[in-house]
Amino acid sequence: MQYNNLLVEAQDSITTITINRPKKLNALNQETIAELHDALKDANKDKNTKVIIVTGSGEKAFVAGADISEFAHFSVKEGANLAGKGQELLFDFIENLSTPVIAAVNGFALGGGLELAMACHFRVASDNAKMGLPEVSLGVIPGYGGTQRLPQLVGKGRAMEMIMTAGMIDAHQALNYGLVNHVTTLAELLPLCEKIASKISRNSSVAIAAAIKAVNANFEDGTDGYKVEIKAFGKSFGTSDFEEGTTAFLEKRKADFPGK
Template sequence: MKYNNILSVTENGITTLTINRPSKLNALNRETIQELHDAFKEADASSKTKVIIVTGSGEKAFVAGADISEFADFSEEEGANLAAKGQALLFNFVANLSTPVIAAINGFALGGGLELAMAAHFRIASENAKMGLPEVSLGVIPGYGGTQRLPQLVGKGRAMEMIMTAGMIDSHQALEYGLVNHVTSAEELLEFTEKIASKIMRNSSVAISSAIRAINANYEDGKNGFEVEIEEFGNCFGTEDFEEGTQAFLQKRKADFPGK
């Protein structure tokens, strides 16, 4: 599939999605959100993709926010619809993908950009990265899951401060907060992220998908994460990956998971 604002490359089991609007600091407009949905969906459905990396083009920005010009004159109803559609189409969609998603944050990740990074299963940042949710400086609040995911990752107090001040934190502060897992140089960011992706790919993709569902259940209203874990744990026993993994362990050899 061809995209206007995204580059999609699959090599060695890794699909890298690069948001490619450098003149707009990779800001998310409606077209880009739709294209990201389509690209994530395509990668998730492909047997060639074991891990997805999402990043931004250039050295300045991962995603510097949403394209404000698209909604500056919206009504209350239009604003609510914008948030609901965006969450369903992209942010919640990414968070619940069965394929692992890693955000490689290069440069600014602000507003919708940080919300996209937080929707990924975990994050790696370059040393020059800056992160924040500046929406209240525009008279609005984060609408793509930021008020929910940021407290889950950094705690209520820090999230309140970040959102209320509309300030940015650097990559090392983000690491201290637990917002990102690792910090690297800008030059090493993708290589480092790919190395972690390679470690993930050594394991059972079926079990990883089960783990994602079980972990996410703890943060979903009306779901008991422990019960989902029990169900997913039991489901694993009926998979070919479980049979291969246990036999490989008993035979003291490296597992060759079929992904079934």
């Protein structure tokens, strides 16, 4: 599929989706959000894709925020619809995707950009990355899950400070906060993500999908994550991947998971 705002490349069980709006510092507009949904959906359906990497084009920005020109004159109802539709179509969609999604944060990840990175299953940053939620400086609040996911990742106090000051933190501070898993040079960012993705791809995709669901359950109101884990654990025993994984272990060889 051809996209106006994305570049998509699939190679060696990894699909890399690059947001390609360099003149706008890869800012998210509604078209880009819709395209990201479609690209992620297609990659998730592709049996050859074991891991998805999301990044931004160029060296300056992952995603520098939402495209403010699109919603500067919205009404209260239009603003609520923008947030609701965006969360459903992209941010919640990524979080609950059965294929692991790694955010390769190259440069600025601000506002909707940081919210996009936080919706991914984990994040790796280049050492020039800057992250923040500056929405209150515009008289609005984060609307794509930022007020919920940031406290989950860095703690309530740090999240409150970042949101209230509208300030940015650098990559090493983000690493210290637990917002990103690794920091590396810009040149090594994608190679490191691909190295991690390669390790992931050698494991059972069925088990990984179940693990994603179980981990996410811990953050869902009214859901007992332990019960979700127990059920998913039990279901694992009925999969071909379990049969192959245990057989390979007993035979002292590497598993060749069928993915079912």
